[in-house]
Amino acid sequence: MVGRGSGRLLAVPVVMAAWHGERYLVSMLGERANWVRNVRAANGRAVLRHGGREAVVLEEVPIEKRPPILRRYLALAPGAPPHLPVDRRASLGEFEPIAAQVPVFWTPTSRT
Numbered sequence: 001m002v003g004r005g006s007g008r009l010l011a012v013p014v015v016m017a018a019w020h021g022e023r024y025l026v027s028m029l030g031e032r033a034n035w036v037r038n039v040r041a042a043n044g045r046a047v048l049r050h051g052g053r054e055a056v057v058l059e060e061v062p063i064e065k066r067p068p069i070l071r072r073y074l075a076l077a078p079g080a081p082p083h084l085p086v087d088r089r090a091s092l093g094e095f096e097p098i099a100a101q102v103p104v105f106w107t108p109t110s111r112t
Contacts, residue, residue, distance in 0.1 A: 004041035015077040016050065016107075019069055025058065026073040027103040028083040036103045048107065058105035066104045067095035073104075 012035040017024045027033040039046055044058040061069065074080055074088035084102065086094050 004038050011049070015073065015080070016048075017069060017073040017076050019072040023107045024061065024069050024073070025105045025107065026070065026077070026080075028073075028077065028080040030083075030101050031103060033103075039105065044105070056107045058107050061104040061106050063099045066099040066102065067092040069104050070095045070099065070102060 014025050014035065017026060027036045030036075039058055040060075044056075044060075046056055046058055048054045048056055070084065070086070071088060071090070071092065074084060074086070081088070084098065086098060
């Protein structure tokens with residue numbers, strides 16, 4: 001992605017959570033993560049690097065649809081538990097109170 005202030009190309013490591021055949025990027029640092037601000041400033045445009053480069057347009061997931069994605073993310077991202085105050089085995093209802101504070105973006109699955 002491109003930095004919103006610098007205009008420079010930035011590389012940021014993120015965990016991509018696959019769930020029901022779709023790909024999601026979750027900000028374990030919440031709204032304060034620079035990559036979240038950069039994606040929003042770029043109207044969702046970003047480049048993913050996972051074996052190759054893929055230009056995508058990320059869309060923010062509505063708050064009410066985030067709980068199952070957050071639970072899946074916690075199962076995959078080893079560094080996330082200290083940042084998200086819910087156990088990965090918790091019920092979906094326990095994820096609802098934090099869903100508004102944790103940005104989640106959806107990216108279309110490559111159809112190649």
